Amino acid sequence: MLEIKNLHVKLEEEDKQILKGVDLTVEAGKVHAIMGPNGSGKSTLSYVLSGRDGYEVTDGSATLLGEDILEMEPEERAAAGMFLAFQYPVEIPGVGNMTFLRTALNAQRKARGEDEMSAADFLKMIREKAKTLKIDADMLKRPVNMGFSGGEKKRNEILQMAVLEPKMCILDETDSGLDVDAMKLVADGVNALRDAGRSFLVITHYQRLLDHIVPDVVHIMSNGKIVKTGGPELALEVETNGYAEFLDPEVA
Amino acid sequence: MALPQAKRDATEARLAQVTLPEGAAWARGARKGALDRLTAMGLPHRRDEYWKFTRPETLFDLPAPPAKVFSAEEPPVFETIDRLRIVFVDGVFDPEQSDALDMDGVVIERLADASATDIHWAKDLYGTLETRGQTPVPRPLAALNTATASDGLLIRVTGQAPRPIHIFYLHRDERSDAVLHNVVKVERGASATILETGPAAARFNKVMEIDVADGARLNHIRTQGRDHERRAVTHLFARLGAESVFKSFTLTVNGVLTRNECIVEFTGDNALAHVAGAAVGDGDFHHDDTVFVTHDAFACESRQVFKKVLRNGAVGVFQGKILVKPDAQKTDGYQISQSLLLDGDSQFLAKPELEIYADDVACSHGSTTGAIDETAMFYLRSRGVPKSQAQDLLVLAFLAEAIEEIEDPQIADEILGRLDAWLGRRRG
Ligand SMILES: Nc1ncnc2c1ncn2[C@@H]1O[C@H](COP(=O)(O)OP(=O)(O)OP(=O)(O)O)[C@@H](O)[C@H]1O
Numbered sequence: 001m002l003e004i005k006n007l008h009v010k011l012e013e014e015d016k017q018i019l020k021g022v023d024l025t026v027e028a029g030k031v032h033a034i035m036g037p038n039g040s041g042k043s044t045l046s047y048v049l050s051g052r053d054g055y056e057v058t059d060g061s062a063t064l065l066g067e068d069i070l071e072m073e074p075e076e077r078a079a080a081g082m083f084l085a086f087q088y089p090v091e092i093p094g095v096g097n098m099t100f101l102r103t104a105l106n107a108q109r110k111a112r113g114e115d116e117m118s119a120a121d122f123l124k125m126i127r128e129k130a131k132t133l134k135i136d137a138d139m140l141k142r143p144v145n146m147g148f149s150g151g152e153k154k155r156n157e158i159l160q161m162a163v164l165e166p167k168m169c170i171l172d173e174t175d176s177g178l179d180v181d182a183m184k185l186v187a188d189g190v191n192a193l194r195d196a197g198r199s200f201l202v203i204t205h206y207q208r209l210l211d212h213i214v215p216d217v218v219h220i221m222s223n224g225k226i227v228k229t230g231g232p233e234l235a236l237e238v239e240t241n242g243y244a245e246f247l248d249p250e251v252a
Numbered sequence: 253m254a255l256p257q258a259k260r261d262a263t264e265a266r267l268a269q270v271t272l273p274e275g276a277a278w279a280r281g282a283r284k285g286a287l288d289r290l291t292a293m294g295l296p297h298r299r300d301e302y303w304k305f306t307r308p309e310t311l312f313d314l315p316a317p318p319a320k321v322f323s324a325e326e327p328p329v330f331e332t333i334d335r336l337r338i339v340f341v342d343g344v345f346d347p348e349q350s351d352a353l354d355m356d357g358v359v360i361e362r363l364a365d366a367s368a369t370d371i372h373w374a375k376d377l378y379g380t381l382e383t384r385g386q387t388p389v390p391r392p393l394a395a396l397n398t399a400t401a402s403d404g405l406l407i408r409v410t411g412q413a414p415r416p417i418h419i420f421y422l423h424r425d426e427r428s429d430a431v432l433h434n435v436v437k438v439e440r441g442a443s444a445t446i447l448e449t450g451p452a453a454a455r456f457n458k459v460m461e462i463d464v465a466d467g468a469r470l471n472h473i474r475t476q477g478r479d480h481e482r483r484a485v486t487h488l489f490a491r492l493g494a495e496s497v498f499k500s501f502t503l504t505v506n507g508v509l510t511r512n513e514c515i516v517e518f519t520g521d522n523a524l525a526h527v528a529g530a531a532v533g534d535g536d537f538h539h540d541d542t543v544f545v546t547h548d549a550f551a552c553e554s555r556q557v558f559k560k561v562l563r564n565g566a567v568g569v570f571q572g573k574i575l576v577k578p579d580a581q582k583t584d585g586y587q588i589s590q591s592l593l594l595d596g597d598s599q600f601l602a603k604p605e606l607e608i609y610a611d612d613v614a615c616s617h618g619s620t621t622g623a624i625d626e627t628a629m630f631y632l633r634s635r636g637v638p639k640s641q642a643q644d645l646l647v648l649a650f651l652a653e654a655i656e657e658i659e660d661p662q663i664a665d666e667i668l669g670r671l672d673a674w675l676g677r678r679r680g
């Protein structure tokens with residue numbers, strides 16, 4: 001599904017290398033988790049994959065279903081199946097949540113040569129999906145993420161994912177700021193979407209989320225590289241011993 | 253105060269070409285008075301403080317610069333709304349396309365028709381509110397209008413108007429130079445909605461004098477349509493009685509030069525006035541909102557909300573003033589003007605002013621100039637919304653605050669839908 005090879009990324013504005021050779025392959029239908037200390041480059045990886053400005057790829061490649069995505073516009077990547085649940089979802093005053101989601105869905109459909117979804121069908125679909133995530137209709141009417149609590153914003157990210165049905169879902173700390181029940185809701189939302197044709201890359205600091213969304217593979221990222229890869233037990237190890245033993249000797 | 257020689261010469265030369273329209277015996281005095289005012293104040297000049305940001309010459313020099321007629325393959329604005337429609341083509345009344353000037357609760361006549369009698373209710377208003385609006389700042393092009401207007405509507409609202417009155421100004425002639433003058437009198441406790449749409453003419457000078465009596469309401473919604481080369485100077489003079497409500501909203505899209513002046517005067521207590529505007533300009537576009545609100549009564553509320561989206565060298569101007577006289581205690585005055593610049597070539601020039609002589613008031617003003625929020629852009633695009641469409645969503649969101657000033661949800665929807673479609677068409 002997603003194949004990242006030797007990815008090197010620096011900031012466009014300054015001479016600062018952030019990713020220093022990331023290698024990562026996520027197979028179709030699998031859930032991979034990335035853990036790692038603050039500032040190790042996890043969010044940067046997710047931004048570079050989804051096409052945010054401000055980064056420069058100096059080496060390496062990334063493909064989604066065999067297609068080079070690094071040259072694509074963010075909207076093209078989305079239409080190709082990429083989705084990022086933001087660590088910090090963005091508030092957009094004046095743009096209604098519903099309008100936003102319908103515009104996004106229909107733009108993706110159009111880009112893929114599919115028919116647009118009618119307003120009525122969309123309404124029905126979103127009501128159902130919102131209900132399972134316990135997002136009330138009132139929140140849908142409000143501007144995107146405006147006045148949402150931290151947990152509501154994260155649930156809204158999962159709702160967007162459920163509506164857009166992407167192939168490659170990257171979740172950047174979707175669990176942080178969630179209470180126990182909300183975490184369960186989000187995990188259920190993600191698990192409901194697990195499918196042979198869909199993959200997940202779950203960035204988290206906490207083992208707890210991984211109790212609910214059980215990963216196939218766990219990676220540790222440190223100082224811009226994947227330094228260790230293992231099974232779910234790796235997350236448990238981190239939980240008890242911290243990152244010390246995995247750290248790049250350069251920085252440790 | 254004596255005028256500079258050059259200004260006096262220019263004014264005399266221009267006025268030499270003026271012939272006062274025949275008829276409307278009752279208006280003759282007002283027209284002559286307006287000419288005298290104009291002679292005394294002189295035509296605007298770009299060195300005038302009030303015209304610092306906008307060059308006035310092409311708004312009155314003869315002949316008027318021509319403007320191509322834009323053919324829009326789309327239904328006219330407000331077509332889906334049940335209304336009384338009155339059509340002017342290049343400033344000339346068109347009876348064929350107009351509904352009968354007849355509706356419950358309203359008396360509508362044409363300025364050009366109301367000529368036979370020497371007595372008319374509009375005599376007390378025609379040129380009167382314009383004259384009041386000439387101090388402290390002269391507005392010569394409004395006086396020119398009062399003197400020379402060829403036609404216009406005299407609308408007297410006596411009850412609750414059941415449908416909006418829609419004045420539709422069509423532009424068909426590349427060289428038209430139209431001068432229209434409307435007078436609206438909303439009597440005690442009466443209410444009406446007036447819609448104005450259309451590009452009107454290659455050059456359009458329009459005045460609307462509005463007298464809203466105690467406890468009366470007037471909603472005014474206008475769109476200045478899409479002909480790129482058109483020019484317009486408009487003045488709206490509103491005098492508000494006690495507990496009256498006046499709301500005016502203007503959407504402007506395109507036009508090389510537009511100057512919209514709005515002069516509001518509170519004369520009765522506890523009245524309310526909201527004046528709002530949304531303008532979208534691309535390229536050769538200069539749009540000037542000049543607003544002057546005078547609080548001369550107790551506990552009145554005024555709100556000014558103006559938003560402009562500019563790109564490719566478009567220029568936006570906002571001059572807005574709130575004047576609070578000594579006895580206007582408990583005044584609530586608010587003013588915001590904001591621009592969204594889509595590139596580095598466009599500019600927004602703003603001069604917000606407060607002048608307050610009462611001590612127990614709440615007045616605030618603010619003006620901002622900003623660019624598109626890149627974080628929001630990325631968020632939208634990461635969900636699959638193409639760049640230009642994402643930008644339009646943010647543009648609409650920016651303008652929403654002004655559009656929300658429209659009271660009637662059906663009309664607000666129509667405006668929003670139209671804007672959305674226009675932006676979409678430009679996207680292709
Ligand atoms: N635009 C930027 N300007 C300056 N520094 C940046 C920028 N983007 C990322 N960095 C730096 O790059 C490093 C990696 O940041 P990133 O956000 O990817 O870390 P992270 O692994 O997601 O951390 P956390 O666990 O705290 O979310 C940090 O040192 C950060 O300060």
Ligand SMILES: [Mg+2]
Binds near residue numbers: 042044087
């Ligand atoms: Mg991060």
